Amino acid sequence: MAHLIQLVAIKKMFKNHAVLDNLEFSVNKGDILGLIGKSGEGKTTFLRVLIGFYKIDAGIIMFEENDITKKTQQILKHVGFCTQDNSFYPELTIEENMRYYGRLYGIKRKVLKERIEELLKLVNLYERKDKFGSDISGGMKRRLDFAIALLHNPAILILDEPTAGLDPVMTKEIWNLIEKINQQGTTVIVSSHELDNLERKCNKIAVLNKGKIAVYTLAEIQRKYKNKPLIDVFEEIVKIN
Amino acid sequence: MRFIKNLITIVGKNLLLVFRSWSSLFLLVLGPLILILLVGYAFSGEGLHDIKIGYYAQNPDKAQEIIAVLQDNDVMLLQYYQIQDCISSLKDNYLYICIEFSDDFKIKKIKDKETSQGNIIFYYDNARFNLVAYLTKMLNERLAVKTEEITLEATKTILQDISATVEYMQSVKTKIIEFRIQAVAVKEQLIKTKNDLEQINADFQRYYMDYQQYSPDVKENAYLLDSLLDNTTIDSKQAAVSVNQTVGLLNQTNKFFLAYVLLNGNNGNVKVGNATINISPMLKSSLALENQLSLLQKQIEQNNEYLEKTKHVSDSVVSSIDNLSITLEKLDVFMQTSLQQTQENIDKIDSLLLEVDSLLLELDNNIDSFTELTKTNAGSILKPITSSFVGLLKDIDKVTLIFPVLLVFVITFIAILLSTMNVLQEISSPAHFRTFLLPVKSFVFVLSLFITNVIVVALQLTVLLIIANVNFNIDIFLHLSSLLFVIFLLATIFITIGMIYGYLVKNKQISVILSTFTALIFFLFSDVIFPTETMPKLAAFFVNMNPLVIGERLFRKLLYYDIPLGHQAGDVFLLIFYIAVFGLLLLLAYRRHKRKA
Numbered sequence: 001m002a003h004l005i006q007l008v009a010i011k012k013m014f015k016n017h018a019v020l021d022n023l024e025f026s027v028n029k030g031d032i033l034g035l036i037g038k039s040g041e042g043k044t045t046f047l048r049v050l051i052g053f054y055k056i057d058a059g060i061i062m063f064e065e066n067d068i069t070k071k072t073q074q075i076l077k078h079v080g081f082c083t084q085d086n087s088f089y090p091e092l093t094i095e096e097n098m099r100y101y102g103r104l105y106g107i108k109r110k111v112l113k114e115r116i117e118e119l120l121k122l123v124n125l126y127e128r129k130d131k132f133g134s135d136i137s138g139g140m141k142r143r144l145d146f147a148i149a150l151l152h153n154p155a156i157l158i159l160d161e162p163t164a165g166l167d168p169v170m171t172k173e174i175w176n177l178i179e180k181i182n183q184q185g186t187t188v189i190v191s192s193h194e195l196d197n198l199e200r201k202c203n204k205i206a207v208l209n210k211g212k213i214a215v216y217t218l219a220e221i222q223r224k225y226k227n228k229p230l231i232d233v234f235e236e237i238v239k240i241n
Numbered sequence: 242m243r244f245i246k247n248l249i250t251i252v253g254k255n256l257l258l259v260f261r262s263w264s265s266l267f268l269l270v271l272g273p274l275i276l277i278l279l280v281g282y283a284f285s286g287e288g289l290h291d292i293k294i295g296y297y298a299q300n301p302d303k304a305q306e307i308i309a310v311l312q313d314n315d316v317m318l319l320q321y322y323q324i325q326d327c328i329s330s331l332k333d334n335y336l337y338i339c340i341e342f343s344d345d346f347k348i349k350k351i352k353d354k355e356t357s358q359g360n361i362i363f364y365y366d367n368a369r370f371n372l373v374a375y376l377t378k379m380l381n382e383r384l385a386v387k388t389e390e391i392t393l394e395a396t397k398t399i400l401q402d403i404s405a406t407v408e409y410m411q412s413v414k415t416k417i418i419e420f421r422i423q424a425v426a427v428k429e430q431l432i433k434t435k436n437d438l439e440q441i442n443a444d445f446q447r448y449y450m451d452y453q454q455y456s457p458d459v460k461e462n463a464y465l466l467d468s469l470l471d472n473t474t475i476d477s478k479q480a481a482v483s484v485n486q487t488v489g490l491l492n493q494t495n496k497f498f499l500a501y502v503l504l505n506g507n508n509g510n511v512k513v514g515n516a517t518i519n520i521s522p523m524l525k526s527s528l529a530l531e532n533q534l535s536l537l538q539k540q541i542e543q544n545n546e547y548l549e550k551t552k553h554v555s556d557s558v559v560s561s562i563d564n565l566s567i568t569l570e571k572l573d574v575f576m577q578t579s580l581q582q583t584q585e586n587i588d589k590i591d592s593l594l595l596e597v598d599s600l601l602l603e604l605d606n607n608i609d610s611f612t613e614l615t616k617t618n619a620g621s622i623l624k625p626i627t628s629s630f631v632g633l634l635k636d637i638d639k640v641t642l643i644f645p646v647l648l649v650f651v652i653t654f655i656a657i658l659l660s661t662m663n664v665l666q667e668i669s670s671p672a673h674f675r676t677f678l679l680p681v682k683s684f685v686f687v688l689s690l691f692i693t694n695v696i697v698v699a700l701q702l703t704v705l706l707i708i709a710n711v712n713f714n715i716d717i718f719l720h721l722s723s724l725l726f727v728i729f730l731l732a733t734i735f736i737t738i739g740m741i742y743g744y745l746v747k748n749k750q751i752s753v754i755l756s757t758f759t760a761l762i763f764f765l766f767s768d769v770i771f772p773t774e775t776m777p778k779l780a781a782f783f784v785n786m787n788p789l790v791i792g793e794r795l796f797r798k799l800l801y802y803d804i805p806l807g808h809q810a811g812d813v814f815l816l817i818f819y820i821a822v823f824g825l826l827l828l829l830a831y832r833r834h835k836r837k838a
Contacts, residue, residue, distance in 0.1 A: 079678075083674055087678075
């Protein structure tokens with residue numbers, strides 16, 4: 001099966017420290033890939049490299065077999081990204097935020113209107129579209145952020161700790177939404193410390209450790225680590241490396 | 242006690258935070274240091290320098306003394322041949338002062354020393370209100386010294402001259418009085434002479450009238466006598482001839498008869514026919530007659546001589562009478578003329594005496610006033626050189642004059658602070674990171690933020706311009722496009738600077754303080770408080786490069802002197818150059834910000 005996105009021998013330095021060192025990574029279309037790693041290990045850096053925000057010191061980024069390493073704008077067309085914090089304007093309403101970003105993505109007015117309606121219905125915010133970003137709950141903010149990230153219909157949605165700071169109910173809502181988005185055909189890469197949810201929702205787990213990444217399917221993990229809980233698997237992988 | 246301990250702990254922590262932040266440390270230590278150094282340096286100048294003064298004089302040679310006083314190493318004087326050209330240069334900021342020497346400005350020689358006199362008008366640009374005070378002070382000082390010098394010199398001379406004049410007038414007065422006394426005496430003498438002449442004339446007229454009455458008879462008688470004498474002389478001469486002839490005949494006869502007697506000897510008897518006549522008695526009588534006739538002839542000749550003499554006398558008398566008549570006529574005319582002239586002379590002396598009296602009165606007044614003048618001191622005498630200062634902008638109140646400064650000040654502060662805050666608001670917004678994820682070039686975000694700032698600044702300045710137009714009657718519409726263009730250039734520069742701070746310093750407080758600090762430097766390191774001409778030359782050079790100063794200069798020329806931007810291309814291009822430099826720095830700052838996001 002062809003990789004949707006593939007990173008080859010990626011190296012990213014901060015000053016003299018290699019955060020990512022000769023990293024190899026790939027993800028296939030339709031995957032929900034969970035990214036785990038110790039705090040400060042470089043998960044965010046990895047994700048930012050993936051979206052082309054950080055320039056890499058070495059390596060190649062391929063999208064559908066095409067080298068897009070130096071075509072940052074190309075990467076951004078295919079990738080939707082949500083940070084740990086919500087990235088929209090709290091002073092604007094939900095719809096205004098959607099319209100603003102939609103226009104910057106270059107979506108035509110008529111198409112955009114339909115797209116906004118569709119996405120707001122997907123994230124269950126359509127009824128509240130006139131509410132200000134500052135006036136909605138944390139879960140709604142996350143959902144709005146997802147909707148914005150999906151505006152340009154990206155092939156991959158990358159989520160950096162999407163449930164950080166949310167209560168369990170909201171967390172469940174978000175994971176259900178991630179699953180729903182994936183079911184609509186969007187490949188999802190999600191960084192999280194919620195290993196239970198990762199184990200439940202993802203079909204692949206990537207472990208970032210010491211600048212390198214190892215990707216496993218759930219089946220591989222279960223087979224290799226004899227159905228051990230993911231936390232134990234993670235501890236083991238980290239210890240080994 | 243606990244309260245104090247807590248207070249110390251918190252203050253200690255706060256200070257630690259402050260000193261650990263490079264940017265706050267910069268503001269705390271280097272900021273004030275730079276501000277003090279820059280401003281202190283700029284304000285450390287003591288005198289004016291690089292002052293260009295233009296002057297116009299109909300006769301420049303006569304103004305040289307004043308020009309020499311004004312000129313020195315720091316002041317350059319330029320001669321203009323038209324006052325309007327000089328004023329144009331002043332409006333164009335090429336000159337600081339334009340001097341017009343009055344047409345009657347002259348050099349007066351006082352006791353071999355040349356001094357200037359006349360009026361001087363100093364034209365100045367009162368829109369440069371902070372420089373005006375320095376310039377007027379400098380000019381007044383220099384001119385006052387010269388004026389005082391001239392005044393004292395002139396006053397001393399004048400006072401000396403006045404004293405000499407008073408003395409001279411006193412002596413003249415004495416002489417006039419003497420002359421008056423003499424004139425009065427002459428007048429009296431003339432009156433007496435006139436009276437005598439009148440008396441003589443009266444007598445003369447009386448005799449002269451008698452003479453005129455009798456002189457024709459006298460003359461006629463004289464002529465008759467003369468004629469009579471002429472006739473008598475002629476008769477007498479004829480008688481003398483006749484007597485002479487008779488004597489001659491008688492002499493012949495007597496000689497004949499005598500010869501006959503002598504020859505015939507018959508005693509004088511002559512036989513005549515039958516008769517004998519004795520001729521001797523007859524001969525004797527004839528000889529006696531001849532003697533008598535000879536005597537008569539001599540008598541007649543003597544009488545003729547007398548007649549000749551009498552005739553001559555008579556002729557002289559007639560001639561004398563004629564001469565006397567002519568002389569008497571002349572004397573009569575002379576008498577009349579003399580009397581008339583004497584009267585005229587008396588009248589003249591009267592008139593002269595009146596004039597002398599008037600002169601004496603005037604002289605007394607002058608002597609009094611001069612005497613009073615010498616009692617006053619030299620300082621009270623008017624300055625030989627009068628001067629006046631004329632501002633180019635008349636009937637303009639101070640608020641209007643300060644408007645260009647106010648405008649650039651507002652642009653500077655609003656643009657820097659607003660753009661810093663807008664950038665900070667944007668980059669501190671949770672949405673900011675997403676801007677990096679959009680397929681939009683970074684430049685577009687920077688530009689859009691810049692345009693946003695321009696619009697907000699424009700809105701604020703629109704209010705300011707409306708107030709300026711409505712309240713201060715400043716005609717902003719005359720050069721509206723140029724005015725807006727300069728506003729745009731200035732706003733662009735300061736917005737760019739503010740945005741650079743926003744992207745470089747992410748801490749809101751520090752960024753805002755830094756922006757304020759920068760705006761303050763622009764403000765203090767300008768010619769708003771002290772003119773550049775009073776600063777050290779290097780500081781003045783940099784201050785003149787200050788966009789705030791350039792902007793103020795452009796506004797002033799546009800609003801007050803209608804000088805189009807085409808004539809201020811240097812300043813405009815400098816602003817554009819700043820925009821290019823700060824624009825580049827802004828992009829670099831944005832890239833750095835993006836890298837660090």
